Amino acid sequence: MDDKPLNAKRTGDEKGDTRSSTQPHSEPKGLPQKAKIEVKHVILVLSGKGGVGKSTVSVNLAFALANHGKNVGLLDLDFHGPNIPKMLGIEGERAVAFANGMEPIHVTGNLAVMSIAFLLPDTSTPVIWRGPMKMRAIEQFLSEVHWGSLDYLVVDLPPGTGDEALTIAQLAPNVKGAVIVTTPQDVAVMDAIKAAKFIEKIDVPVIGVIENMSGMICPHCGGTINLFSKGGGEKAAGDLGVPYLGAIPLDPEMVKAGDEGRPIILRHADSPTGKAVDTVMENLVRLVES
Numbered sequence: 001m002d003d004k005p006l007n008a009k010r011t012g013d014e015k016g017d018t019r020s021s022t023q024p025h026s027e028p029k030g031l032p033q034k035a036k037i038e039v040k041h042v043i044l045v046l047s048g049k050g051g052v053g054k055s056t057v058s059v060n061l062a063f064a065l066a067n068h069g070k071n072v073g074l075l076d077l078d079f080h081g082p083n084i085p086k087m088l089g090i091e092g093e094r095a096v097a098f099a100n101g102m103e104p105i106h107v108t109g110n111l112a113v114m115s116i117a118f119l120l121p122d123t124s125t126p127v128i129w130r131g132p133m134k135m136r137a138i139e140q141f142l143s144e145v146h147w148g149s150l151d152y153l154v155v156d157l158p159p160g161t162g163d164e165a166l167t168i169a170q171l172a173p174n175v176k177g178a179v180i181v182t183t184p185q186d187v188a189v190m191d192a193i194k195a196a197k198f199i200e201k202i203d204v205p206v207i208g209v210i211e212n213m214s215g216m217i218c219p220h221c222g223g224t225i226n227l228f229s230k231g232g233g234e235k236a237a238g239d240l241g242v243p244y245l246g247a248i249p250l251d252p253e254m255v256k257a258g259d260e261g262r263p264i265i266l267r268h269a270d271s272p273t274g275k276a277v278d279t280v281m282e283n284l285v286r287l288v289e290s
């Protein structure tokens with residue numbers, strides 16, 4: 001695609017507005033201002049590696065928080081692999097831009113979602129942007145999307161320690177901290193620790209560590225198979241001196257849920273995996289709101 005951020009479908013009264021709200025304004029100058037978004041707690045979901053389940057955890061945490069009665073926004077900042085819409089079964093949706101901003105996609109009455117995917121012509125169009133373009137898009141996602149008054153904004157980040165995390169940490173108000181998602185094995189834990197140290201360096205506290213894909217219950221014999229080892233998340237939390245938020249099992253239903261666009265917290269709320277997500281969410285809420 002070209003290098004214009006947020007080239008959304010536009011409707012509404014645009015009279016007198018010669019500058020598209022979806023076009024880049026000038027490059028930000030000087031120290032960045034905090035964006036205008038009404039939110040009590042911004043939670044960044046971060047990992048050192050791709051494929052460890054950040055997007056899955058983001059979607060399920062957002063739903064669990066919404067089920068808990070919170071007003072929740074879910075912001076997909078993975079410009080190069082925006083998976084959140086697919087995981088919610090809303091990949092066909094397109095955001096509508098008005099002269100004064102943009103409407104997020106409302107999944108339920110108290111869960112709204114924004115992703116670059118809602119602004120692309122189709123699911124196979126890549127985003128080829130340098131850092132400043134992403135920065136401008138993130139600023140627009142925060143300031144120009146009609147989020148309403150949020151209790152939580154859950155931010156799904158791309159893997160690693162790049163521009164997106166730096167920018168959201170600078171621009172979002174009330175960033176309560178980051179949750180680090182890791183799988184249990186040493187190679188993932190090593191990178192998770194690096195991601196945690198990166199985010200702490202830019203003055204965002206680590207709220208805690210989640211161990212995802214932690215043990216699988218064999219559907220045949222009921223025994224546990226520790227495919228990716230076990231305990232790495234808890235160990236990482238210990239090494240970092242931050243809370244351990246809990247483990248989410250490796251569960252084939254989780255893959256199905258992601259592919260079919262209906263999060264496991266909705267499909268199988270009472271399964272061990274559904275309950276594990278709830279426990280992680282409750283631990284998070286306790287830490288953030290206490």
Ligand SMILES: Nc1ncnc2c1ncn2[C@@H]1O[C@H](COP(=O)(O)OP(=O)(O)O)[C@@H](O)[C@H]1O
Pocket residue numbers: 047049050051052053054055056057083212213214248249250251252253254255256258259
């Ligand atoms: N606990 C889990 N059990 C089984 N599969 C999982 C689990 N968590 C994530 N997955 C699957 O792993 C893949 C990668 O997950 P994803 O959330 O996209 O990772 P990331 O956002 O970190 O790149 C997806 O297919 C997802 O459904």
Ligand SMILES: [Mg+2]
Pocket residue numbers: 054055056078081083156157158
């Ligand atoms: Mg992802």
